[in-house]
Protein backbone atom coordinates (compact mmCIF):
# COMPACT_ATOMS: atom_id res chain seq x y z
CA UNK A 281 0.00 0.00 0.00
CA UNK A 282 1.23 3.53 -0.77
CA UNK A 283 2.55 5.13 2.42
CA UNK A 284 0.32 7.88 3.84
CA UNK A 285 3.10 9.67 5.65
CA UNK A 286 6.76 9.21 6.46
CA UNK A 287 9.20 11.16 8.59
CA UNK A 288 12.75 11.62 7.38
CA UNK A 289 14.79 12.09 10.56
CA UNK A 290 17.99 12.98 8.69
CA UNK A 291 16.47 15.97 6.86
CA UNK A 292 13.74 16.60 9.51
CA UNK A 293 11.01 16.60 6.89
CA UNK A 294 7.52 15.15 7.06
CA UNK A 295 6.50 13.66 3.70
CA UNK A 296 2.74 13.59 3.25
CA UNK A 297 1.01 11.75 0.42
CA UNK A 298 -1.11 14.40 -1.31
CA UNK A 299 -4.57 12.83 -1.06
CA UNK A 300 -6.19 15.63 -3.04
CA UNK A 301 -4.79 14.32 -6.31
CA UNK A 302 -5.24 10.58 -5.77
CA UNK A 303 -5.90 8.24 -7.52
CA UNK A 304 -4.53 9.80 -10.69
CA UNK A 305 -1.26 11.10 -9.30
CA UNK A 306 0.96 9.90 -6.47
CA UNK A 307 3.02 12.76 -5.06
CA UNK A 308 4.34 13.70 -1.65
CA UNK A 309 4.38 17.15 -0.07
CA UNK A 310 7.35 17.93 2.17
CA UNK A 311 6.68 19.81 5.40
CA UNK A 312 9.60 21.47 7.16
CA UNK A 313 7.67 23.64 9.64
CA UNK A 314 4.70 23.19 11.96
CA UNK A 315 2.86 25.81 9.90
CA UNK A 316 3.25 23.71 6.76
CA UNK A 317 1.88 20.68 8.63
CA UNK A 318 -1.12 22.68 9.92
CA UNK A 319 -1.80 23.91 6.39
CA UNK A 320 -1.57 20.36 4.98
CA UNK A 321 -4.16 19.21 7.53
CA UNK A 322 -6.54 22.10 6.79
CA UNK A 323 -6.29 21.67 3.03
CA UNK A 324 -6.77 17.87 3.23
CA UNK A 325 -3.37 16.85 1.88
CA UNK A 326 -3.54 14.51 4.87
CA UNK A 327 -6.95 13.55 6.27
CA UNK A 328 -8.65 10.89 8.37
CA UNK A 329 -8.67 11.21 12.15
CA UNK A 330 -5.70 8.97 13.07
CA UNK A 331 -3.49 10.25 10.21
CA UNK A 332 -4.22 13.83 11.25
CA UNK A 333 -3.09 12.96 14.80
CA UNK A 334 0.18 11.41 13.61
CA UNK A 335 0.89 14.36 11.28
CA UNK A 336 0.21 16.80 14.12
CA UNK A 337 2.66 14.94 16.41
CA UNK A 338 5.41 15.44 13.82
CA UNK A 339 4.20 19.02 13.42
CA UNK A 340 4.89 19.60 17.12
CA UNK A 341 8.38 18.15 16.67
CA UNK A 342 9.06 20.46 13.69
CA UNK A 343 7.80 23.33 15.86
CA UNK A 344 10.29 22.30 18.54
CA UNK A 345 13.13 22.52 16.01
CA UNK A 346 11.91 26.01 15.08
CA UNK A 347 11.74 26.94 18.77
CA UNK A 348 15.38 25.94 19.23
CA UNK A 349 16.38 28.38 16.47
CA UNK A 350 14.15 31.19 17.76
CA UNK A 351 15.18 34.12 19.93
CA UNK A 352 11.91 33.88 21.90
CA UNK A 353 11.44 31.58 24.89
CA UNK A 354 10.90 27.93 24.00
CA UNK A 355 7.74 27.56 26.06
CA UNK A 356 6.21 30.66 24.45
CA UNK A 357 6.98 29.39 20.94
CA UNK A 358 5.62 25.94 21.80
CA UNK A 359 2.31 27.45 22.95
CA UNK A 360 2.00 29.02 19.49
CA UNK A 361 2.87 25.70 17.86
CA UNK A 362 0.20 23.82 19.84
CA UNK A 363 -2.40 26.50 19.12
CA UNK A 364 -1.79 26.63 15.37
CA UNK A 365 -1.91 22.86 14.97
CA UNK A 366 -5.03 22.60 17.16
CA UNK A 367 -6.80 25.13 14.91
CA UNK A 368 -6.16 23.11 11.72
CA UNK A 369 -9.39 21.03 11.89
CA UNK A 370 -11.97 20.96 14.69
CA UNK A 371 -13.80 17.61 14.69
CA UNK A 372 -11.29 14.72 14.78
CA UNK A 373 -10.31 14.34 18.43
CA UNK A 374 -7.15 12.40 17.52
CA UNK A 375 -5.61 15.75 16.58
CA UNK A 376 -6.07 17.10 20.12
CA UNK A 377 -5.13 13.75 21.66
CA UNK A 378 -1.79 13.71 19.81
CA UNK A 379 -1.04 17.36 20.59
CA UNK A 380 -1.78 16.70 24.26
CA UNK A 381 0.57 13.71 24.32
CA UNK A 382 3.33 15.83 22.75
CA UNK A 383 2.62 18.68 25.17
CA UNK A 384 3.05 16.38 28.17
CA UNK A 385 6.43 15.14 26.89
CA UNK A 386 7.50 18.70 26.13
CA UNK A 387 6.62 19.90 29.63
CA UNK A 388 8.23 16.90 31.29
CA UNK A 389 11.59 17.54 29.58
CA UNK A 390 11.44 21.34 29.39
CA UNK A 391 14.07 21.90 32.06
CA UNK A 392 16.42 19.27 30.63
CA UNK A 393 19.17 19.87 28.09
CA UNK A 394 17.49 21.20 24.89
CA UNK A 395 18.81 18.29 22.85
CA UNK A 396 17.32 15.79 25.32
CA UNK A 397 14.00 17.69 25.11
CA UNK A 398 14.13 17.61 21.30
CA UNK A 399 14.99 13.89 21.22
CA UNK A 400 12.14 13.06 23.65
CA UNK A 401 9.68 14.84 21.35
CA UNK A 402 10.96 13.00 18.28
CA UNK A 403 10.68 9.66 20.06
CA UNK A 404 7.11 10.42 21.16
CA UNK A 405 6.06 11.34 17.60
CA UNK A 406 7.66 8.14 16.25
CA UNK A 407 5.87 6.15 18.96
CA UNK A 408 2.46 7.70 18.12
CA UNK A 409 3.12 6.79 14.45
CA UNK A 410 4.12 3.17 15.13
CA UNK A 411 1.36 2.61 17.71
CA UNK A 412 -1.28 3.66 15.20
CA UNK A 413 -0.44 0.83 12.82
CA UNK A 414 -0.36 -1.67 15.69
CA UNK A 415 -3.70 -0.51 17.04
CA UNK A 416 -5.30 -0.84 13.60
CA UNK A 417 -4.11 -4.42 13.30
CA UNK A 418 -5.58 -5.24 16.73
CA UNK A 419 -8.88 -3.62 15.73
CA UNK A 420 -8.90 -5.70 12.57
CA UNK A 421 -8.53 -8.89 14.61
CA UNK A 422 -11.32 -7.90 17.02
CA UNK A 423 -13.67 -6.76 14.27
CA UNK A 424 -13.26 -9.37 11.53
CA UNK A 425 -15.45 -12.04 13.21
CA UNK A 426 -18.36 -9.56 13.30
CA UNK A 427 -18.53 -9.32 9.51
CA UNK A 428 -20.89 -11.76 7.79
CA UNK A 429 -19.13 -14.56 5.90
CA UNK A 430 -20.08 -14.24 2.24
CA UNK A 431 -22.18 -11.08 2.82
CA UNK A 432 -22.16 -7.53 1.51
CA UNK A 433 -20.33 -4.98 3.69
CA UNK A 434 -20.83 -1.27 3.13
CA UNK A 435 -18.28 1.35 4.09
CA UNK A 436 -18.46 5.14 3.82
CA UNK A 437 -15.72 7.73 3.27
CA UNK A 438 -12.18 6.39 3.65
CA UNK A 439 -11.25 4.83 6.97
CA UNK A 440 -8.36 2.92 5.50
CA UNK A 441 -4.58 2.92 5.37
CA UNK A 442 -4.81 6.38 3.81
CA UNK A 443 -6.72 7.74 6.82
CA UNK A 444 -4.23 6.29 9.30
CA UNK A 445 -0.53 5.48 9.56
CA UNK A 446 -1.34 2.17 7.86
CA UNK A 447 -3.84 -0.73 7.59
CA UNK A 448 -6.90 1.36 8.49
CA UNK A 449 -9.74 1.21 10.99
CA UNK A 450 -12.93 0.20 9.12
CA UNK A 451 -10.87 -0.99 6.16
CA UNK A 452 -8.53 -2.72 8.61
CA UNK A 453 -11.52 -4.76 9.83
CA UNK A 454 -12.40 -5.49 6.20
CA UNK A 455 -8.77 -6.42 5.39
CA UNK A 456 -8.65 -8.81 8.37
CA UNK A 457 -11.98 -10.39 7.39
CA UNK A 458 -10.74 -10.90 3.83
CA UNK A 459 -7.44 -12.39 5.10
CA UNK A 460 -9.46 -14.75 7.31
CA UNK A 461 -11.28 -15.93 4.15
CA UNK A 462 -14.71 -14.55 5.04
CA UNK A 463 -15.47 -13.91 1.36
CA UNK A 464 -17.24 -10.57 1.83
CA UNK A 465 -18.38 -8.23 -0.95
CA UNK A 466 -17.26 -4.67 -0.24
CA UNK A 467 -19.45 -1.73 -1.24
CA UNK A 468 -17.99 1.78 -1.00
CA UNK A 469 -20.00 4.96 -1.19
CA UNK A 470 -18.67 7.72 -3.40
CA UNK A 471 -18.76 10.16 -0.40
CA UNK A 472 -19.57 13.57 -1.80
CA UNK A 473 -18.24 16.20 -1.83
CA UNK A 474 -14.57 15.25 -1.37
CA UNK A 475 -15.06 11.78 -2.89
CA UNK A 476 -12.98 9.88 -0.34
CA UNK A 477 -14.86 6.69 -1.28
CA UNK A 478 -14.56 6.92 -5.05
CA UNK A 479 -11.00 8.21 -5.04
CA UNK A 480 -9.37 6.74 -1.93
CA UNK A 481 -11.25 3.67 -0.66
CA UNK A 482 -11.64 2.23 -4.16
CA UNK A 483 -7.95 2.97 -4.86
CA UNK A 484 -6.53 1.38 -1.75
CA UNK A 485 -8.74 -1.74 -1.81
CA UNK A 486 -7.97 -2.36 -5.47
CA UNK A 487 -4.25 -1.89 -4.74
CA UNK A 488 -4.63 -4.75 -2.24
CA UNK A 489 -6.62 -6.85 -4.75
CA UNK A 490 -9.78 -6.60 -2.63
CA UNK A 491 -12.75 -6.31 -5.03
CA UNK A 492 -14.96 -3.30 -4.28
CA UNK A 493 -18.15 -1.98 -5.83
CA UNK A 494 -18.69 1.77 -5.94
CA UNK A 495 -22.08 3.40 -5.21
CA UNK A 496 -23.34 6.95 -5.37
CA UNK A 497 -24.31 8.04 -1.86
CA UNK A 498 -28.02 8.08 -2.73
CA UNK A 499 -28.06 4.39 -3.76
CA UNK A 500 -27.52 2.98 -0.26
CA UNK A 501 -31.20 2.56 0.70
CA UNK A 502 -32.03 0.84 -2.57
CA UNK A 503 -29.17 -1.66 -2.20
CA UNK A 504 -30.19 -2.43 1.37
CA UNK A 505 -33.77 -3.01 0.25
CA UNK A 506 -32.47 -5.41 -2.40
CA UNK A 507 -30.72 -7.44 0.34
CA UNK A 508 -27.23 -6.74 -0.97
CA UNK A 509 -25.82 -5.31 2.28
CA UNK A 510 -25.51 -7.40 5.47
CA UNK A 511 -23.33 -5.06 7.56
CA UNK A 512 -22.01 -1.50 7.67
CA UNK A 513 -18.54 -0.69 9.00
CA UNK A 514 -17.24 2.87 9.16
CA UNK A 515 -14.62 4.88 11.04
CA UNK A 516 -15.09 7.77 13.46
CA UNK A 517 -13.72 11.23 14.09
CA UNK A 518 -14.96 11.54 17.66
CA UNK A 519 -16.96 9.24 19.91
CA UNK A 520 -18.68 10.79 22.93
CA UNK A 521 -18.88 9.02 26.31
CA UNK A 522 -22.40 7.77 25.51
CA UNK A 523 -21.34 6.28 22.13
CA UNK A 524 -22.73 9.05 19.89
CA UNK A 525 -20.30 9.12 16.97
CA UNK A 526 -19.19 11.88 14.62
CA UNK A 527 -18.07 10.58 11.25
CA UNK A 528 -18.13 11.71 7.63
CA UNK A 529 -21.34 13.45 6.59
CA UNK A 530 -23.82 10.83 5.43
CA UNK A 531 -23.03 8.24 8.12
CA UNK A 532 -26.15 9.26 10.07
CA UNK A 533 -28.40 8.67 7.05
CA UNK A 534 -26.80 5.29 6.35
CA UNK A 535 -27.24 4.24 10.00
CA UNK A 536 -30.95 5.11 10.03
CA UNK A 537 -31.62 3.23 6.80
CA UNK A 538 -29.57 0.28 8.08
CA UNK A 539 -31.67 0.11 11.26
CA UNK A 540 -34.86 0.08 9.21
CA UNK A 541 -33.50 -2.94 7.32
CA UNK A 542 -32.16 -4.74 10.44
CA UNK A 543 -28.55 -4.35 9.25
CA UNK A 544 -25.84 -3.97 11.97
CA UNK A 545 -23.74 -0.80 11.97
CA UNK A 546 -20.20 -1.11 13.34
CA UNK A 547 -17.87 1.76 14.17
CA UNK A 548 -14.15 0.95 14.07
CA UNK A 549 -11.93 3.43 15.89
CA UNK A 550 -8.95 3.39 18.27
CA UNK A 551 -9.46 4.48 21.88
CA UNK A 552 -7.73 7.77 20.93
CA UNK A 553 -10.95 8.64 19.06
CA UNK A 554 -13.07 8.24 22.22
CA UNK A 555 -13.63 11.54 23.99
CA UNK A 556 -14.84 10.76 27.51
CA UNK A 557 -14.76 14.49 28.30
CA UNK A 558 -17.99 15.00 26.42
CA UNK A 559 -21.20 13.36 27.57
CA UNK A 560 -22.95 13.20 24.19
CA UNK A 561 -22.65 14.01 20.52
CA UNK A 562 -24.40 17.37 21.05
CA UNK A 563 -21.05 18.73 22.23
CA UNK A 564 -19.10 17.72 19.12
CA UNK A 565 -18.00 20.67 16.98
CA UNK A 566 -18.84 19.97 13.35
CA UNK A 567 -16.47 21.42 10.78
CA UNK A 568 -18.09 23.55 8.06
CA UNK A 569 -16.03 23.49 4.88
CA UNK A 570 -15.73 25.69 1.81
CA UNK A 571 -18.96 25.82 -0.29
CA UNK A 572 -16.79 25.43 -3.38
CA UNK A 573 -16.35 21.75 -2.47
CA UNK A 574 -20.07 21.34 -3.20
CA UNK A 575 -20.47 23.70 -6.15
CA UNK A 576 -17.35 22.44 -7.92
CA UNK A 577 -16.14 19.01 -8.98
CA UNK A 578 -12.40 18.71 -9.54
CA UNK A 579 -12.17 22.42 -10.28
CA UNK A 580 -15.23 22.52 -12.59
CA UNK A 581 -18.17 24.66 -11.54
CA UNK A 582 -21.20 22.34 -11.68
CA UNK A 583 -23.87 24.12 -9.60
CA UNK A 584 -26.01 27.06 -10.68
CA UNK A 585 -24.05 30.24 -9.99
CA UNK A 586 -25.12 32.03 -6.80
CA UNK A 587 -26.87 29.08 -5.13
CA UNK A 588 -26.55 28.88 -1.34
CA UNK A 589 -24.67 25.90 -0.01
CA UNK A 590 -24.43 23.84 3.18
CA UNK A 591 -21.19 21.89 3.65
CA UNK A 592 -20.93 20.27 7.08
CA UNK A 593 -18.07 17.80 6.85
CA UNK A 594 -19.38 15.42 9.52
CA UNK A 595 -22.60 14.33 11.19
CA UNK A 596 -23.36 12.66 14.49
CA UNK A 597 -24.91 9.20 14.59
CA UNK A 598 -26.75 8.66 17.90
CA UNK A 599 -25.54 5.62 19.85
CA UNK A 600 -28.90 3.86 19.47
CA UNK A 601 -28.13 3.26 15.78
CA UNK A 602 -24.72 1.70 16.51
CA UNK A 603 -24.57 -2.08 17.04
CA UNK A 604 -20.98 -2.17 18.36
CA UNK A 605 -17.83 -0.07 18.56
CA UNK A 606 -14.69 -1.97 17.56
CA UNK A 607 -11.63 -0.50 19.28
CA UNK A 608 -7.97 -1.44 19.63
CA UNK A 609 -8.74 -2.73 23.13
CA UNK A 610 -11.77 -4.85 22.25
CA UNK A 611 -15.40 -4.51 21.15
CA UNK A 612 -17.82 -2.31 23.09
CA UNK A 613 -21.56 -3.02 23.08
CA UNK A 614 -24.37 -0.89 24.56
CA UNK A 615 -24.70 0.59 27.13
CA UNK A 616 -21.69 2.50 25.81
CA UNK A 617 -21.43 4.88 28.75
CA UNK A 618 -20.20 1.91 30.81
CA UNK A 619 -18.45 -0.23 28.21
CA UNK A 620 -16.44 2.59 26.61
CA UNK A 621 -15.25 3.88 29.99
CA UNK A 622 -14.15 0.34 30.93
CA UNK A 623 -12.25 -0.13 27.64
CA UNK A 624 -10.52 3.25 27.73
CA UNK A 625 -9.50 2.69 31.37
CA UNK A 626 -8.18 -0.84 30.78
CA UNK A 627 -4.54 -1.71 30.02
Ligand SMILES: CSC[C@@H](O)[C@@H](O)C(=O)COP(=O)(O)O
Pocket residue numbers: 327328329330372436437438439440443444448449450476514515516517527528529593
Ligand atom coordinates in the same frame (compact mmCIF):
# COMPACT_ATOMS: atom_id res chain seq x y z
C1 LIG B 1 -9.88 6.10 10.15
S1 LIG B 1 -10.53 7.53 9.59
C2 LIG B 1 -12.06 7.86 10.40
C3 LIG B 1 -12.65 9.12 9.96
O1 LIG B 1 -11.69 10.14 10.10
C4 LIG B 1 -13.15 9.05 8.52
O2 LIG B 1 -14.23 8.16 8.46
C5 LIG B 1 -13.56 10.42 8.07
O3 LIG B 1 -14.66 10.86 8.33
C6 LIG B 1 -12.53 11.22 7.39
O4 LIG B 1 -12.94 12.52 7.09
P1 LIG B 1 -11.94 13.49 6.33
O5 LIG B 1 -12.75 14.73 6.15
O6 LIG B 1 -11.57 12.82 5.05
O7 LIG B 1 -10.77 13.71 7.25
